[in-house]
Amino acid sequence: MPRKNYICNLKPVFSPPKNEKKRSNFINYAMKKAAKIDVARSMLNCTLLAIDPKTGNILPRFRRLNEHRACAMRAMVLAMLYYYNIKSNLVEASIEKLSDECGLSTTSKIGNKSITRASRLINEFLEPMGFIKCKKEKTKFSSNYIPKKIFLTPIFFMLFNISQSKINEYLFECKKNSEILRIIEKKIFISFSDIKIISRLDERSAKNKILNVLISCYTTNELTQIGPQGLKKKINIEYNNIRKYINTNK
Known part of the structure; x- marks a missing residue:
């Protein structure tokens, strides 16, 4: 060639x-x-x-x-x-x-x-x-x-x-997000009596009830890390799970 x-x-x-x-x-x-x-x-x-x-x-x-x-x-x-x-x-x-x-x-x-x-x-x-x-x-x-x-x-x-500082900044953000995700995925125990009460409430009242349960389950440090948006996401997850449970067991 x-x-x-x-x-x-x-x-x-x-x-x-x-x-x-x-x-x-x-x-x-x-x-x-x-x-x-x-x-x-x-x-x-x-x-x-x-x-x-x-x-x-x-x-x-x-x-x-x-x-x-x-x-x-x-x-x-x-x-x-x-x-x-x-x-x-x-x-x-x-x-x-x-x-x-x-x-x-x-x-x-x-x-x-x-x-x-x-x-x-x-x-x-x-x-x-x-x-x-x-x-x-x-x-x-x-x-x-x-x-x-x-x-x-x-x-x-x-x-x-x-720079290395930019890479470290991203790694820190990844670690922070992983910790928040771990907290959000934490198993929360909602008693059967609470589920019965929640099932009779409108959506807004039901979510307020779930909020009170979550506050009692999370530590102050976890609540700080999860932040308002993370807490709102967890409330929606728990609310949807409860609605599915109620519909399945009608």
């Missing part, structure tokens, strides 16, 4: 699979930021020292990004973000999956698949530059095949101007 045509896909683009679950607000935010900035021409690519991940030594004769690899990086950054788990820093997709969905995989005439373009970008640029960290693990099925787990570093997010 002539040198000028040695790249099969000159303009790789990340195409997420259809019918995937919705991504978090943070992932959507980060992907929009990354799409607006040319991550392949970031100043970080010129100022950071490339480190050999195996030895920890600086790579003095380090090959920088040519345009083909730059195109691959633009697609790969979005793909890694799409599958990023902010709690573990893990990219929850294999290199092969990332390669396929970025249009970087190739197939020979005899049907052999290659993900060399993606793996070289990872091994020869993204990891030495400190944007990602890779961990090799042997599978229980074969001692010869060692897949890589990819973890994103804070420097990765610096490519598109997202």
